[in-house]
Amino acid sequence: ITSSRPLFQNFGSRVDNGVNYRSPNLGGFELSVSVGLAEDLGSTATTVATAGTITTTTAVRSEASEYQGVGLTFKNGPVQAALTYEQLNGGVVSGNYNKVFTIGGNYDFGIAKLFAAYQSTSDFGGQLASSTTTTAVNSVGPVTTVTVTPFAKGIDVDAYNIGVRVPLGKQWLLKAQYTGSTVDRLGALSDLDQEKYGVSIAYLLSKRTSIYAVATQRSGDDDETFARKGEYLVGVNHTF
Numbered sequence: 001i002t003s004s005r006p007l008f009q010n011f012g013s014r015v016d017n018g019v020n021y022r023s024p025n026l027g028g029f030e031l032s033v034s035v036g037l038a039e040d041l042g043s044t045a046t047t048v049a050t051a052g053t054i055t056t057t058t059a060v061r062s063e064a065s066e067y068q069g070v071g072l073t074f075k076n077g078p079v080q081a082a083l084t085y086e087q088l089n090g091g092v093v094s095g096n097y098n099k100v101f102t103i104g105g106n107y108d109f110g111i112a113k114l115f116a117a118y119q120s121t122s123d124f125g126g127q128l129a130s131s132t133t134t135t136a137v138n139s140v141g142p143v144t145t146v147t148v149t150p151f152a153k154g155i156d157v158d159a160y161n162i163g164v165r166v167p168l169g170k171q172w173l174l175k176a177q178y179t180g181s182t183v184d185r186l187g188a189l190s191d192l193d194q195e196k197y198g199v200s201i202a203y204l205l206s207k208r209t210s211i212y213a214v215a216t217q218r219s220g221d222d223d224e225t226f227a228r229k230g231e232y233l234v235g236v237n238h239t240f
Contacts, residue, residue: 035066068087161178
């Protein structure tokens with residue numbers, strides 16, 4: 001969790017084996033319900049080590065949990081808002097986990113658009129939960145089997161975000177945002193705080209093409225574990 005702790009979670013742009021219902025627009029409100037059916041990915045067995053009369057075999061089983069989500073959006077004039085709840089269920093973990101509540105919105109003031117969001121996660125965990133069964137076979141003694149599931153419920157995450165989008169004339173577009181999160185760990189382990197902030201500037205060459213530059217910086221507790229602290233990008237964007 002130290003090296004992979006999240007800022008804002010998302011479950012990807014698509015849900016595998018998913019079914020979705022979206023309601024008609026009623027006064028600016030739309031309701032959506034989604035389910036992603038579980039999938040058994042099978043298991044593999046490998047010999048880890050052989051020492052004398054003892055052979056250790058490890059069986060790894062992976063199973064995708066069922067995704068469940070519901071969302072409510074509202075759009076009217078300069079106001080847009082959304083409220084969602086998502087969770088994973090089952091797999092090799094009993095019950096529900098990775099339960100994510102998110103609320104966010106934006107308001108267009110004309111000269112700038114302001115964005116804000118908050119997210120709370122309980123029982124943080126991944127989409128694939130693997131269980132490992134290790135069997136030690138001793139020709140002169142009993143067979144010993146140990147099963148370990150490397151996932152424990154109880155880790156909570158709170159995250160928040162604020163951003164702004166400012167058009168500068170007809171061809172320049174400035175964006176800036178700040179995101180922070182706190183991971184509440186199990187037992188006597190201390191909380192882990194982190195933050196990420198960034199700014200970008202884009203020049204519109206046409207309605208569909210722009211060039212841009214982006215700079216981001218990430219910091220926080222145990223920041224030596226971060227894969228990337230600072231990123232600097234330049235590029236061309238074209239919408240087909």
